[in-house]
Amino acid sequence: MFFFFVGGLDQRVARVLQTGAGRCVRCGSLSDLVETEKVLKLFFVPVKTWPSKTGPSLSCTNCGLLFPPSLSPPPPPPRETDGSAADLISRRCCSCDRVLDPGFRFCPFCGSEI
Numbered sequence: 001m002f003f004f005f006v007g008g009l010d011q012r013v014a015r016v017l018q019t020g021a022g023r024c025v026r027c028g029s030l031s032d033l034v035e036t037e038k039v040l041k042l043f044f045v046p047v048k049t050w051p052s053k054t055g056p057s058l059s060c061t062n063c064g065l066l067f068p069p070s071l072s073p074p075p076p077p078p079r080e081t082d083g084s085a086a087d088l089i090s091r092r093c094c095s096c097d098r099v100l101d102p103g104f105r106f107c108p109f110c111g112s113e114i
């Protein structure tokens with residue numbers, strides 16, 4: 001029989017996988033993608049730890065909230081373009097529609113004058 005059982009399961013950050021991977025659902029600050037582990041505490045002393053089965057979580061750098069990445073709004077878009085934005089500023093060949101270096105006068109793919 002359990003009595004005077006002072007303890008419980010805690011979740012804590014085991015290691016940081018990626019800093020600034022998301023934003024906090026509570027305060028909107030940048031949050032780190034972290035691997036969490038569960039800690040069994042007995043009389044406030046950690047007696048056992050094991051990896052959490054829930055996968056990576058996000059940990060707010062400001063308020064310390066742990067939450068699943070699916071709850072986070074996407075992080076601000078990275079600087080590097082994913083292709084679509086680059087296409088808008090790149091020149092394309094008008095006959096074969098391939099992206100060309102701006103310095104080209106003739107398309108190296110089909111030979112058309114640009």
Ligand SMILES: [Zn+2]
Nearest residue numbers: 024027060063
């Ligand atoms: Zn927060």
Ligand SMILES: [Zn+2]
Nearest residue numbers: 093096107110
């Ligand atoms: Zn071409």
